[in-house]
Amino acid sequence: MSTEATPQQDPQSTVAKKPRRRLLTTTGVGLVMVGLTVLIAVLSPWLTPYSATATNAHIALMGPSAEHWLGTDQYGRDVLTRTLEGGRYALLVAFLSTTIAVVIGTLIGAVAAYAEGWLDEIISRVMDAVLSVPAVLAMLLIVTVFGQGLWVIVLAVAVVYVPAVARVVRGAARPVANSGYVTAARARGERGLPIIIREILPNVRDTVMVEFAMRASWVILLVSTLSFLGFGANPPTPDWGLMVEENRTALTVAPLGTVAPIVSLAILVVGVNLAADGLAKRMGVDRAARAAG
Amino acid sequence: MSTQPTEQTETPVVEVEGLSISYSAGTRMVPVTREVSFTLAAGETVALVGESGSGKTTVATSLLGALRPGSQIVNGAVRIEGEDVFALDAEKLRALRGGRVALVAQNAGHALTPSMRVGTQIAEALAAHGLDSSAEKVQQLGRRVHLDDPELLRRYPHELSGGQQQRVAIAMAIAAEPKVLVLDEPTTALDVITQRAILDLIAELRAELGVAVVLVSHDLGVVAEIADTSLVMQDGDVVETGPTAEVLSAPAHEYTRKLVAAAPKLKTGGAASTSTEPGSVEPLPATEPVLSCQGLSIRYKRSAPLAVDGFAAEIGEGQTLAVVGQSGSGKSTVAAALAGLLPAERGTISFSTTAGEGEGADLLKPAGKRSLETRRAVQLVFQNADLALNPRRTVGDAIARPLKYFSVAKSRSEIQDRVGALLEEVGLDPSYARRLPAQLSGGQRQRIGIARALAAEPRLLIADEITTALDVSVQAEVLDLLADLQKRRGLSCLFISHDLAVVQRVADHVVVMKDGVVVEQGPVETILTYPQQPYTRQLLEATVHIDAA
Amino acid sequence: MATFILRRLLTGLVTLLIASFLVYFATAALPGDVAQQLLGQDATEEAVAAMREELGIEQSVWLGYLSWLGGIITGDFGTSLVSQEPVSEIVFGAFGNTLLIAVPAILIGVVLSVLLGVIAAVRRGRAADSGISVGTLVAMSIPEFVIATLLVLIFAIALPVFPAVVLSGSEATLGELLPAIWLPIITLVLAMAAYIVRATRSSTIDMMAGEFARTAELKGLRRRQVLTRHVVPNALLPVLPVIAINIAWLMGGVVVVESIFNYPGMGALMIESVSTRDLPVLQAIAIITAVVYVLANLAADLLSMIIDPRQRRTSGTVSAKTTEEAA
Amino acid sequence: PMSIPQQARTGTPSPGGTMRIARPAASAAETLDSASSLGAYEYLGALFNRLVKMDEEGQTVPDLADDWESDASALVWTFHLRGGVRFHDGKELTAEDVVYSIRHVLDPDVGSPQAGTLESMFGPDDVTAVDKHTVRFSLQTANAEFPSLLTSYHCYIIPEGSAAEIGRTGVGTGPFKLESYTPAGAGVVVANEDYFEGRPVLDRIEFYSIQDTTARVNALLAGQVDLIAQTNLDHPTARVVTGTEGTTVARMENAQWYTIPMLYTSDEFSDVRVRQAMKHAYDPQSLLQTALQGEGDAGWDNPVPPGLAGRLEHNREYDPERAKSLLAEAGMEGFSTRLYTSSYEANLTPIATAHADQAAEAGIDLQITNVSADSYYTETWMQVPLMVSYFATGRPLDQLLNQIFRTGSGYNESAWANEDFDNLLDDARADVNESSRMQKYMDAQQLIIDESPHMTPIFGDRLVGLSEKVVNYREFSFEFDYLNIGLED
């Protein structure tokens, strides 16, 4: 056939070629930052000779030295060790809660987009209502009611972010729900759920992936804020937010105890953001425009 | 400009000399145009013809000293009245743009700023070149493009029809009385009647203002109508140049020949005006009707007016019924109702699922309530092939789904065989089953859409503007394929189009719609040769002809 | 347009109704009650029971919800279980104080970020853009409690330019609050600007690449005109919902800021009411923030209607173009 | 590293001046009625006096009463009031005011936390005015330590008939008069020129409420306040405050009594062997070092602070091996439970952290669980098996033992119920012989150490942040010296 088309002839792909290479490097930097944090969190027990939790009163609040590169905290624990291990809690909570929020939010959003009509209206109103309650208040309430175990925090964060994800996914799924292949499936007489699973979900995958990355960065911040407020990780867990809370009063005496976790946190979040940006551009999802959804 | 030699009548207004433009992809330079040259004198019109992506817009906009970001001139020059536009400083370039060379962009709907009243946008074009931009002057320009009602100029772009938007774009372009007018596909997005009006307006302005016109189009009919000279482009190369009439009647290059051959030609039997001849409205098709609908009325919202009012038609076995009419006349609405995607307010639709059964299933039911057999027997092919295929599923998946769903084939290997056979039937290699839609050209995608519909082994195929988005050459292939399949399988077909030439090529019968109402129907030849209704005549007259040149 | 506003108001009301339902039942589920909390660790059972009766917190939740809802409709949020004062007085006082930092933060934040976003878009790929991008990335990556702590350290303790905290409580006068609002405002601006800057940058770039901007440029307009008259108004459209969300977020975001600066606003009141289980106050706070959320979204919708005439579509006059798009 | 000052600055203040005090925000329901559980503690000492108060050795000394005595069986107690004392509104103090105030504390509608302690000894009618300046208490059971019970900060004396409005007016006999007051907000008191011990040094004290501890410290560091009340600084903060120009730290030795109650009624701690194992499992010396950097004293599980008369000097041992074998005996090897803590007080979490780390060496796994500070004493306290808690020291010995260890007492946070112990206390109270009474109190202490579910790991110095201008800051027990405190220029 004469109209044999190779991908190169597709005008879209040629246009995208040049920026893609550069973006890959930004994404790459972001992924490296995230990957390193994860790797360090996993390997941390073997990276320094110290325990992250064992106290030693004799060396409390020491400045940096050859033995303790970043000094020690008020219990004489090695700041470097705690900083290296400090990403575990945030990463775990962020991963679990983001996954739950994104999975549930995606389903709700896709159902709303497909359903249109009154079901869509009801879902949208409920999601809006949940969104209208400040996240911090919601978290406070949930944590006060259910205590502050890991799973409570995970679920609380998920509850807070489900509506935001649902809203974004609904927006992305809307045009898909009106597309020819969905119409074709409807004309074939297929039911709602198979259509959502077979036709709609695969096509909001990009949005969902970007959403995942972006939510993750917010969740990491939120989790650290929770730890900071005393609702997150329990001592002696080495957690960045908790470390900041524990050490911030001594900021002028032993600044590294506070600075190290903040910098680590910032590196992780910057990494996640860079990765999300790169991903978004590659996937053609406008990330900035939906920020703070 | 004082350094310019005194004016000579022979000096061309536009000189494009060996223009090569490339854009950089990484370290590579990808050529967009190669060695394009032409000249143009005042009052002349040159057309740039070629398929999508051949570089037409790139050449056209270079006349305004504009390049897409990332592109650069590798070679050659563009001179307007002897001045190299790419050597101009910023201020002079600004004066050139809209001053001596004006552009009417490809899609007026997108080219007008949505948040600004159109009158203001015209006034801006005047003010930018230090001209009087009073309301009076704007209205005067409006009248020039036949937007006589000053109220129209106070509207926002979205409150105008496509044709009116195009007029505003033209008014903006001629505001500063440029020497060169660049028209980039000025009528592609318009229906035939509106297209006719715009073409007439261009001709009128050219005569009045004596401007040189650069016309970009892939529609040979349009080119034939207004261009003195034509440049045929393919992949950035000019493959043929010459007076339009010559190029179209005796194309030298193979690519041009293909273009000309593929262009649908409307034969009106040379008697479009003999409409007074008594055209007996043909009796209904002699064959057993597969589909018959009466008094079909459809409304979108309860308070809205009827989108379709009393539609009635029949389709015989193996026959094609075309529905034509300008945009918004209700064609797609009828299709959606037949497919069970829209509820009808009134009327009957009966459909026989198997041959010889007469009164069969009631198509007034929504798709979900119809029997599996009925759903299988009615299949849709969509207008926009890009949107009709799930970009995340392979071609094989798309075709296999109806096979499985309607239990046409059961076992895995059987399904695979059927998919391969269907692909071959629509002229594609079975290996295409593994591809994703993005790896196909537009024409190929449309073939997949057809294969998917055929997989269900339907009796009735509903095709809604299935070739509108395709290039002429591809369009011809798809139409041939459809006709061939129909013959082989004895398919009935409801074919929706606004292009009369296409309709003439594929349909047995035609229904002409206007504002949701059927104004005329009958056998194609009768209707196109002896149109009874003024509207049908208007449609026919508006159609451009490749052999007009 | 009027019907559109009416419709939006109505959906807003429905949202509020659902929110009120969620809030009421979530707060009612809080373990422990105000009586226990008030009397503290020394309380005897009898004293707690007596207090409970006195406060009238024994009735069923459903009845409670209905009478509470009825109260709200008549503008009566009930009486604080703790201070025994009308809730509306307490909450609106705190709300006013919060507005005192939130409104300037929003105004400064929005103007500044839109400006920066446009600059970054115009200077795309150049130093200014990179600087702004890095800045927003960092601002997005540092939690606001860190920003606030650093600001206090630098501008209140090391260089005593601003007070570190607000000393007077809820009865603080405007004169007492004014010197103390700047650090909270800066914190809030920094925390929310990043998102708006990025949204503005990206949509401005989109609009600049759009056909109408190109047309405007090719008809001979100056770049500044193209930008201010054609690009920016349209680029703001997708930014408006981001701003609205940020305004709503601000209502919750003030919690951390207010607690760090001891600012007597709604965030501080929220923390206090959670700890004392002062449910009527909590519920009122939640409703007010929900109203802010709904109003911010409504305002964003209205503004985008003003900017974008396409959204002003009134029923009946559907033009040819719009139907083409709808089909 | 910089060391924290051993004691507050003393010196001669310049007369007059305004001192600004930041305190934690109380609930909006707080009141100036000292009998209530919601009394605004910082104001009370400035506005009111009691019959008797406590000195730094824990001895009961005169306040409004300049003398008191009992009959031989310690059943009838008579207090003689100082003459010529006037309330802020000019009314003269009489025995009727005292009777009224004590009956106010006993009033069930007031729900005073001190009511229970007093009720067990006498009813409202058992307190009578003998004459204008003499008050008599007729006890139903003998109590040789009775006066010390009246040192409680719930027993401030208010004018007769003022109960309804005292919560807002704050009319007392104290060194300062109330100028303004907002519950949970700001308030001002001004010098009482007619105070019976002479005018206070300061002209004015302004009180401000700041909820967040760090915000309170920041206000001090930024020079917005001169003193932060009710805020025991953790060690790092104390170092920051010491190291910052213009601010310093005052130390109240052993003022914080940290406890780790094991809930007697819980499954875990009903077995005395498990309780003993818990006590042997940790080293209070090293815990003190880790949690408080040594700023305090090891407690060795005796609740009576060093320096308080009647303290049993003993030597329990740190013996993790013994802890292990005790656990094994009880069939609880590898014992694991949650150790609750909160930010209610700055050192609770450091103590939990240090404690859990030490217990791990004895094979006991304590998972620290941090809960919200605002519900710590309502939702967690006395409801979970193991938590970190604290009291202020400075209770008289008898009050300490009775309030916190007697069966069913309101502050008995480990819910310990031991008849022998209760009997010992009863015997002691009835014993008018000083030395045999003291011996009984010491036996009681031994019982607490050996059997009770109560741990006192350490006593901590209270570290109070204040401006370097503040001189003569003195605070002990629930007493705050408002009279002599002042500012230097």
Ligand SMILES: Nc1ncnc2c1ncn2[C@@H]1O[C@H](COP(=O)(O)OP(=O)(O)OP(=O)(O)O)[C@@H](O)[C@H]1O
């Ligand atoms: N700066 C650039 N970056 C990437 N691709 C470019 C650039 N400039 C031009 N192209 C590519 O060059 C080709 C020619 O584009 P042009 O718009 O001129 O085609 P056209 O003939 O006008 O097509 P159409 O009929 O679809 O409008 C296209 O494939 C386009 O994608």
Ligand SMILES: Nc1ncnc2c1ncn2[C@@H]1O[C@H](COP(=O)(O)OP(=O)(O)OP(=O)(O)O)[C@@H](O)[C@H]1O
């Ligand atoms: N989803 C919809 N909701 C409301 N009105 C609609 C909808 N779709 C179409 N209409 C209206 O119904 C009428 C017929 O539209 P239809 O799409 O059937 O026209 P058409 O002939 O297919 O036009 P085109 O050639 O542009 O595809 C138009 O007036 C249109 O405005």
Ligand SMILES: [Mg+2]
């Ligand atoms: Mg083009």
Ligand SMILES: [Mg+2]
């Ligand atoms: Mg249509």
